[in-house]
Amino acid sequence: MTRRMSYDGVAVAVPVTVPYVRYSTHGAHWFIGRALEALVASSGLDKAQIDGLTISSFSLAPDTAVGVTQHMGVSPRWLDHIPTGGASGVMSLRRAARAVQAGDADIVACIGADTNHVESFRQTLGSFSHFARDASYPxxxxxxxxxxxxxxxxxxxxxxxxxxxxxxxxxxxxxxxxxxxxxxxxxxxxxxxxxxxxxxxxxxxxxxxVMPCAGAEAFLVMREERARELGLAHxxxxxxxxxxxxxxxxxxxxxxxxxxxxxxxxxxxxxxxxxxxxxxxxxxxxxxxxxxxxxxxxxxxxxxxxxxxxxxxxxxxxxxxxxxxxxxxxxxxxxxxxxxxxxxxxxxxxxxxxxxxxxxxxxxxxxxxxxxxxxxxxxxxxxxxxxxx
Incomplete structure (x- = not known):
């Protein structure tokens, strides 16, 4: 077995939860915005200091992480849209960690968010994948x-x-x-x-x-020394x-x-x-x-x-x-x-x-x-x- 490069020196900080609600008329953008706002407020950072971003969402479509940057007024130099559902939190961290180690970003915000309109769960199931739509639901x-x-x-x-x-x-x-x-x-x-x-x-x-609902979760990834400089628990x-x-x-x-x-x-x-x-x-x-x-x-x-x-x-x-x-x-x-x-x-x-x-x-x-x-x-x-x- 070949060992991969370690993750030494990578810190994770500022856990954020946008409170869940059973249903919401707000879209995924709204929950992403609330999460980003909470990350900034909890960390004491200026929004411009967050120069990396990962987004995971089912209900954001047809938009992607690119559209989010304009909507939220951010200009990251590193960006990823991670469509792996329940695996997206771990995979967001992995990709953000490598970006920080490589110097491609200083501070990365990792956000997962979705809304839940009364009809949105049924619609999500219907558009989840071609396999689901064509080979199972019929x-x-x-x-x-x-x-x-x-x-x-x-x-x-x-x-x-x-x-x-x-x-x-x-x-x-x-x-x-x-x-x-x-x-x-x-x-x-x-x-x-x-x-x-x-x-x-x-x-x-x-x-x-599980009970489908609306809400968001988020965290920041950065170098360990950066977290210490900012005085963030990590x-x-x-x-x-x-x-x-x-x-x-x-x-x-x-x-x-x-x-x-x-x-x-x-x-x-x-x-x-x-x-x-x-x-x-x-x-x-x-x-x-x-x-x-x-x-x-x-x-x-x-x-x-x-x-x-x-x-x-x-x-x-x-x-x-x-x-x-x-x-x-x-x-x-x-x-x-x-x-x-x-x-x-x-x-x-x-x-x-x-x-x-x-x-x-x-x-x-x-x-x-x-x-x-x-x-x-x-x-x-x-x-x-x-x-x-």
Missing amino acids: YGSGGPNSIFAMIMANYMRTYGATREDFGRIAVDQRTNALQNPNALFKKPLTLDEYMSARPISDPVHLFDC VLVRGAIERHNAYADDPIMVRGGWRMDRDELYAQAGARPEDVDFIQTYDDYPVIVMIQFEDLGFCEKGEGPAFVRAHRTTFDGDFPNNTGGGQLSSGQAGAAGGFVGMTEALRQLTGQAGARSVRDARLGLVTGFGMVTYDRCLCTGAVLLGSSQ
Whole structure:
């Protein structure tokens, strides 16, 4: 295995969340603008000092990141539009980190934002991809719910997982969300309530699904010395990986690209899975969370059900996961869902997580997962972030 250039000297700072709402008549530009405004206000920077920009959004179309520069009155010397959905947060950081290391940008704003009109989710599904429009919807496929029902049912048959196993993940994340003022869900969830919820696409039931909403997430990437000059609380990038179209020969997804590159991820950081203090998994459905526990080396393939039975994944448990509630209990603001784990990890490692803080956290793992097709997602990524203190 050939080691890639390290991410030494790259800092990530200023986690921003534009509060989520269930529906909005504002467009994606509005949420992007709110995120950029918050980055400037929280960092103390002048807008002109942000000379790099990445944008991830489903509902921004037909505009792209280029149009955003004019609309927001910025003139970056480095720009990227990252259309990888739930993997976009990790991939935005990777690209911004390389731009900073190369000197192509000094300070990069990474923003994920989407709106959610009453009809926009249906429209997004209809225009998600040619494959979705032409090869699945005409045959009655109901979008992601039916796709992940197939993945979940196959996992259950293959490895003996039960709905209770997935329920433990959802219930613990709701417990975390109750300590997160940005989370849309404000009521506790019991395992009995999870089990008795109405079916959506068997075996997927109501609390296996994220709630579409509108909002934005954002952060800044810069050199470590720049963050220190500006007096910004920050974390350091210890390692990062991404992979696309992994294990294409698997008939139905039971593993993701993380498994291919996890050894390199930990080697970059000089760490092992047991050194990780918390994990922020991309969580569009609990089955994907369980697959990541396996693929990232916390247990072997097929041991995910036993793993979740043996561990508490609340922020104060022995294996903290999605400490802000993740998307399952905070909401999924489109492509911003790929940034939720990043902003939560920044808050955990810089002392901004409040009542849901993980005690003595020094090393956090954030994952990304995006662009679903008929039987799998195509994009995976992960980053290890370390405290700078």
